[in-house]
Amino acid sequence: MAGPTTARRGEKKSRPGPPSAGAPTGRRLRWARVRFRAPGRRGLIIITVLAVLLGGFGAWALYASDWFRVARVEATGTDVLTPREVVAAADAPMDTPLISVNTDAMARRVTSRLPRVKSVDVERSWPDTIGLKVTERTPELVMREDGKFVEVDIEGVRFATVATAPQGVPLLELAVSDFPGPRRFGNDRLRRAGAEAARDLSAAVHRDVRTVRVRSYDSITLELTGGRRVAWGSSEQGAEKAKVLTALLKAARDARHFDVSVPSAPAASRS
Incomplete structure (x- = not known):
């Protein structure tokens, strides 16, 4: 009776250990396959159609909608001149798409019509404003x-x-x-x-x-x-x-x- 009991006590219990770092589990393998799976032809078609639609919507919003059109013109930095004089000289194209405004042409109009203006920065301020930042000449x-x-x-x-x-x-x-x-x-x-x-x-x-x-x-x-x-x-x-x-x-x-x-x-x- 002692022999088998002693043998059973000497037996080592074997338990499954954690997988080694270099051996991915089945779940990891399945995740890798999903992660790197390239879209099929149908998926590419859907992505292309969505990109075209988004691009067309963006172009329509910027150029054809009423959302981003020039509604206000503001002038800052004036000292002797008044903001109204600067805005009038800029002659901004009101109610036109903000993105299509020629800011360089506006700057040229201000400096040519108002010699007191040394420089002017014309900036778009979305969604509907043009800003004129003026630097006046000072008499020496x-x-x-x-x-x-x-x-x-x-x-x-x-x-x-x-x-x-x-x-x-x-x-x-x-x-x-x-x-x-x-x-x-x-x-x-x-x-x-x-x-x-x-x-x-x-x-x-x-x-x-x-x-x-x-x-x-x-x-x-x-x-x-x-x-x-x-x-x-x-x-x-x-x-x-x-x-x-x-x-x-x-x-x-x-x-x-x-x-x-x-x-x-x-x-x-x-x-």
Whole structure:
């Protein structure tokens, strides 16, 4: 009796273990077959028909429906101009598909009809709005002409005529008849040189400038309050000249004539 009992006690019970990582189960094999099964011919036909229908619906919605048509035009970024002036100059095609609007043509109309506008970004705002983001030109100098004042920006562009000169904007005088500057550079370039000279000045000195006189590209003179005059030379090295002039005005308070045309060798005198 002891033999069989001992034999049964010595027997090891065998239980099925978990499948090894490299051996996929039947469920995994079935899932793999479903996952990588290519659509049949019928499935491809259905997918193609759905894509065509969706594409046709999208084209109809954008071009033929009443959902995405121009209903509003809005202008931002104006200072002197009004948003209404900008919108009128843009002349947007109202009640037309928003997607078909020629935004470049609208931008050209605004800048050509409103010289004060330096640039304008025209953007579509879905579903029915066009946005006009304007950057206006600002006067760096003004020119006296026929009893009025013509505003000139930093690029030398004449962009607006006003009855009264803006406060704090110096007067620009071009006196170039006896010099070769206009033939070499043109008045546009000379206006720009004068504007660049005014721009480079410190705020404190800029407030004292009354006139920027340009006789040639290399001969720019600044007339300040108190009868003071500054020989600026050309518009090159403007930032360095501005620093030197600020220091010179503080060091020689009794002087009336200053020369910073060569910033490394400035000069000041009373006469």
